[in-house]
Amino acid sequence: GAVVSQHPSWVICKSGTSVKIECRSLDFQATTMFWYRQFPKQSLMLMATSNEGSKATYEQGVEKDKFLINHASLTLSTLTVTSAHPEDSSFYICSARGLLDGTNTEAFFGQGTRLTVV
Amino acid sequence: GQQLNQSPQSMFIQEGEDVSMNCTSSSIFNTWLWYKQEPGEGPVLLIALYKAGELTSNGRLTAQFGITRKDSFLNISASIPSDVGIYFCAGTYFGNEKLTFGTGTRLTIIP
Numbered sequence: 617g618a619v620v621s622q623h624p625s626w627v628i629c630k631s632g633t634s635v636k637i638e639c640r641s642l643d644f645q646a647t648t649m650f651w652y653r654q655f656p657k658q659s660l661m662l663m664a665t666s667n668e669g670s671k672a673t674y675e676q677g678v679e680k681d682k683f684l685i686n687h688a689s690l691t692l693s694t695l696t697v698t699s700a701h702p703e704d705s706s707f708y709i710c711s712a713r714g715l716l717d718g719t720n721t722e723a724f725f726g727q728g729t730r731l732t733v734v
Numbered sequence: 735g736q737q738l739n740q741s742p743q744s745m746f747i748q749e750g751e752d753v754s755m756n757c758t759s760s761s762i763f764n765t766w767l768w769y770k771q772e773p774g775e776g777p778v779l780l781i782a783l784y785k786a787g788e789l790t791s792n793g794r795l796t797a798q799f800g801i802t803r804k805d806s807f808l809n810i811s812a813s814i815p816s817d818v819g820i821y822f823c824a825g826t827y828f829g830n831e832k833l834t835f836g837t838g839t840r841l842t843i844i845p
Contacts, residue, residue: 658838
């Protein structure tokens with residue numbers, strides 16, 4: 617149980633275009649989803665927290681207009697990188713926690729998305 | 735903000751050896767988690783700890799929640815090649831769902 621699926625696993629896009637990354641909880645209701653960014657050989661940096669049906673809460677220094685987060689259902693959250701630039705190239709990872717068999721889960725992570733902006 | 739310091743940063747060990755790594759915090763946490771991340775993948779939850787002093791095992795892995803609530807350690811016994819990866823501690827503190835991650839310990843196993 618507690619499977620989180622992220623798609624795509626990698627994407628290459630041209631500078632100035634937008635990219636959408638999906639995060640799905642496959643077998644539980646994800647009341648809260650988190651989006652992280654990870655630079656090479658570094659730890660995970662939390663970008664934002666989203667609760668189903670509510671606006672995302674962004675961490676300090678993260679541009680909410682650039683990284684659009686939507687958590688429209690209990691199984692899906694999306695991160696859209698708008699007007700992407702090469703410096704946005706990174707590994708983006710989502711995680712989700714919620715209810716599985718009536719029990720609150722810890723955070724389970726997706727497989728990550730490698731974004732390369734050229 | 736909260737910070738978790740993990741040590742060592744990296745380890746090079748021979749197959750079959752035991753491994754020990756720890757994580758310390760400047761503040762009290764009420765949950766400690768240990769994750770493993772392999773290249774190009776998301777972290778995978780290994781062990782979750784909820785009570786001060788709790789000692790929990792998952793196969794060859796053992797982790798403990800420090801009495802002071804400010805530290806945790808992870809031990810791996812009889813390491814095997816598939817143990818290679820980066821191990822992260824993470825924690826949450828009262829009233830906050832967000833995970834604070836440690837700096838990571840990179841484990842390399844020499845055949």
